[in-house]
Amino acid sequence: GAVVSQHPSRVICKSGTSVKIECRSLDFQATTMFWYRQFPKKSLMLMATSNEGSKATYEQGVEKDKFLINHASLTLSTLTVTSAHPEDSSFYICSVGAHTDTQYFGPGTRLTVL
Amino acid sequence: AQKITQTQPGMFVQEKEAVTLDCTYDTSDPSYGLFWYKQPSSGEMIFLIYQGSYDQQNATEGRYSLNFQKARKSANLVISASQLGDSAMYFCAMRAPSGSARQLTFGSGTQLTVLP
Numbered sequence: 001g002a003v004v005s006q007h008p009s010r011v012i013c014k015s016g017t018s019v020k021i022e023c024r025s026l027d028f029q030a031t032t033m034f035w036y037r038q039f040p041k042k043s044l045m046l047m048a049t050s051n052e053g054s055k056a057t058y059e060q061g062v063e064k065d066k067f068l069i070n071h072a073s074l075t076l077s078t079l080t081v082t083s084a085h086p087e088d089s090s091f092y093i094c095s096v097g098a099h100t101d102t103q104y105f106g107p108g109t110r111l112t113v114l
Numbered sequence: 115a116q117k118i119t120q121t122q123p124g125m126f127v128q129e130k131e132a133v134t135l136d137c138t139y140d141t142s143d144p145s146y147g148l149f150w151y152k153q154p155s156s157g158e159m160i161f162l163i164y165q166g167s168y169d170q171q172n173a174t175e176g177r178y179s180l181n182f183q184k185a186r187k188s189a190n191l192v193i194s195a196s197q198l199g200d201s202a203m204y205f206c207a208m209r210a211p212s213g214s215a216r217q218l219t220f221g222s223g224t225q226l227t228v229l230p
Binding site: 108 | 217
């Protein structure tokens, strides 16, 4: 399956700052990547679909100006949490859709906003 | 709309025994895919097994098998010969209808604890 990395794995920031999370597909050219958010002991919630070379598609209720997604190449998608607040603290995880229907996930990024 | 239901928030199993994790789904689309993922405490999502809606046989991957009962809309995961390392959260997921960029809908998860 596809190998996916995320950076950073953990970030702590002050309220009001912006945080960028990178998702890289290491062995597969991904035209589409997905960003999920997960609260403790909860399921994954799809935030947006990242499309290479075009605008991301956001799920209902997800603020596109708050969560900026850029998919500039076939191997890199970035999620920027702008003006982060404590309620943005969560586990963010990306995935890549491989040749089959299977999605392969990155290791996730744990964001803590103080 | 798609829906995945996992009714077991937590399960316990003795080491070396088999365990079944339940998953039911709801979709009106005739073409769909069902997945199981394992999430250990580290947070990574590990793909375990896949079943396509048109697959005639139940999927198997090593100690994992998927008990696919299409008429009942269930896709239970069976783990044989449980190991301590199997302790984790397990999620059932379904692919959205074809043409929708392969989005996944996840169930609420089942926390499996393997007892020594």
